[in-house]
Amino acid sequence: MMQQIYPAPAHNFSYELNKDFHFSAAHAIPSEDAGKCRHVHGHTYYVNITVAGDELDHAGFLINFKKIKELIHDRFDHSLLNDDQLFSQVDPDYFPTTEVVARSIWEIIEQHLEQTDNKPTCLQVFLRETPTSYVLYRPKGNRHGKS
Numbered sequence: 001m002m003q004q005i006y007p008a009p010a011h012n013f014s015y016e017l018n019k020d021f022h023f024s025a026a027h028a029i030p031s032e033d034a035g036k037c038r039h040v041h042g043h044t045y046y047v048n049i050t051v052a053g054d055e056l057d058h059a060g061f062l063i064n065f066k067k068i069k070e071l072i073h074d075r076f077d078h079s080l081l082n083d084d085q086l087f088s089q090v091d092p093d094y095f096p097t098t099e100v101v102a103r104s105i106w107e108i109i110e111q112h113l114e115q116t117d118n119k120p121t122c123l124q125v126f127l128r129e130t131p132t133s134y135v136l137y138r139p140k141g142n143r144h145g146k147s
């Protein structure tokens with residue numbers, strides 16, 4: 001849900017930004033345990049990304065809000081997640097579950113941030129799959145040695 005208050009990660013960075021956006025995608029979870037979710041079905045995923053750091057870039061940004069959305073929305077919106085090379089049909093650690101999609105979003109964002117001059121870090125990905133179900137992904141520690 002847009003404009004909701006999200007659980008906040010603890011940290012000592014000077015700046016923290018949050019970006020909300022949503023995308024529509026279909027998926028199927030290739031596990032017997034998934035019941036009806038084994039069949040292809042769609043969701044509007046609501047995402048909140050938390051990025052933090054101590055240094056700003058040449059524009060005075062930690063990271064342009066637009067870039068965060070672009071990295072994820074352009075890749076997943078109106079797609080079948082199972083078709084993306086990030087996900088697997090055989091390895092449960094890579095099934096397109098909410099948990100794995102949240103972790104994958106973190107990996108895409110963090111990979112981009114590592115290439116920037118000011119090097120902020122993504123502390124948290126909040127991913128809502130349905131009105132009643134969401135996942136928070138927080139990496140263990142981070143490359144700044146802070147958590």
Ligand SMILES: Nc1nc2c(c(=O)[nH]1)N=C([C@H](O)[C@H](O)COP(=O)(O)OP(=O)(O)OP(=O)(O)O)CN2
Binds near residue numbers: 037096097129132
């Ligand atoms: N831990 C997980 N459990 C489930 C996932 C998942 O990704 N991680 N995914 C699904 C289905 O894909 C689908 O999203 C259904 O979720 P669910 O919350 O069960 O949706 P409902 O609308 O049926 O839930 P209500 O309790 O009726 O609101 C299933 N599980």
Ligand SMILES: [Zn+2]
Binds near residue numbers: 027041042
């Ligand atoms: Zn689903």
